[in-house]
Amino acid sequence: MTDAGAPILYGASYSVYTRIARLALEEKGVPYRLVETDIFAAGGPTPGYLQRHPFARIPALDHGGFALYETAAITRYVDEAFPGLPLQPNTASARARMTQIVSLLDSYGYRAMVWDVYVERISAVEEGRVSDEARIASGLARSAIVLGELEKMLDTQTFLVGEAITLADLHAAPMIAYFRLAPEGAQALSGHTELAAWWERTNARPSLRRTAFARERK
Numbered sequence: 377m378t379d380a381g382a383p384i385l386y387g388a389s390y391s392v393y394t395r396i397a398r399l400a401l402e403e404k405g406v407p408y409r410l411v412e413t414d415i416f417a418a419g420g421p422t423p424g425y426l427q428r429h430p431f432a433r434i435p436a437l438d439h440g441g442f443a444l445y446e447t448a449a450i451t452r453y454v455d456e457a458f459p460g461l462p463l464q465p466n467t468a469s470a471r472a473r474m475t476q477i478v479s480l481l482d483s484y485g486y487r488a489m490v491w492d493v494y495v496e497r498i499s500a501v502e503e504g505r506v507s508d509e510a511r512i513a514s515g516l517a518r519s520a521i522v523l524g525e526l527e528k529m530l531d532t533q534t535f536l537v538g539e540a541i542t543l544a545d546l547h548a549a550p551m552i553a554y555f556r557l558a559p560e561g562a563q564a565l566s567g568h569t570e571l572a573a574w575w576e577r578t579n580a581r582p583s584l585r586r587t588a589f590a591r592e593r594k
Contacts, residue, residue: 380440382406383454386413386428387435392490392550393447394435395587399546400451402583404460448478451543463543473529474537477544480525481551488518489555497558498591516560523564527571534577541578549578550589557591 385401385408387394394410401408413434415421421432428436429445436445439457444450455463465471492515500507526548530536536544552575555561565572578584 380442383408383437383439384411385409385435385437385450386411386425388412388414389587390589390591391434392486392554393433395550395553395589396447396547397435397437397450397454398587399549399583400454400463400543402586403463403541403546403581404454404458406454406458406460448482448543448547451546455543461541463541463546465537465540465542470537470542474542474544477526477529477536478547480522481547484518485522485548485551488515488522489551489561491515493519493558493561494554497560512558512560516564519555519561519564523568523571527568530570530574532570535574541581545574545578549575549584553579553584553589553592 383401383406385394385397387397387410389395389410389412398408398410413421413425413436415425415432415434421429425436426432428438428443431445433445435447435450436443437450437453438444439453444453452464465474492511496507496512496515526536533539535541536548552565556565556575565575
């Protein structure tokens with residue numbers, strides 16, 4: 377590890393993007409401290425946190441005074457700043473594919489799978505409100521395209537960008553974890569045989585177990 381000490385990650389255990397950053401730290405074997413930061417708390421995040429992330433999102437990282445936000449930047453920094461298992465491929469084409477998958481998930485997967493399907497089907501009920509069925513249907517339609525593209529890129533490989541786990545897998549796993557908790561999400565994933573097998577392999581990793589969402593433990 378670098379001589380700047382253990383990094384501090386500001387985020388929430390329930391957050392997809394905080395978990396992505398945590399997975400990178402876990403896979404690299406980096407000791408770190410998670411400071412629970414709830415951006416949805418009454419009144420929003422503390423003013424101090426806004427100095428770390430002016431857009432009031434999570435996570436944010438501090439490593440010996442080096443401050444960073446945006447999850448993809450954090451995970452790349454973690455991979456390059458610390459020794460251990462490399463989380464980025466060593467060829468230009470594979471790195472481009474990894475970046476494509478991360479962008480695809482951010483642009484088309486996250487809102488559809490997590491907010492439109494999981495939140496509306498699972499969280500809405502827990503919050504005592506009626507699920508928005510139209511939103512769920514729309515999210516499932518867009519999620520189907522995302523799952524299809526991921527399976528096409530996966531093909532028969534062990535992981536999304538080859539035989540070793542990369543930042544692409546760590547970006548996808550927390551989104552899939554929430555998505556499959558909705559019955560419709562689990563059914564949609566099961567229809568993609570290779571991707572479902574990828575999920576089982578990835579979810580069995582110790583890093584996924586150590587960072588599991590509370591809802592997965594119920």
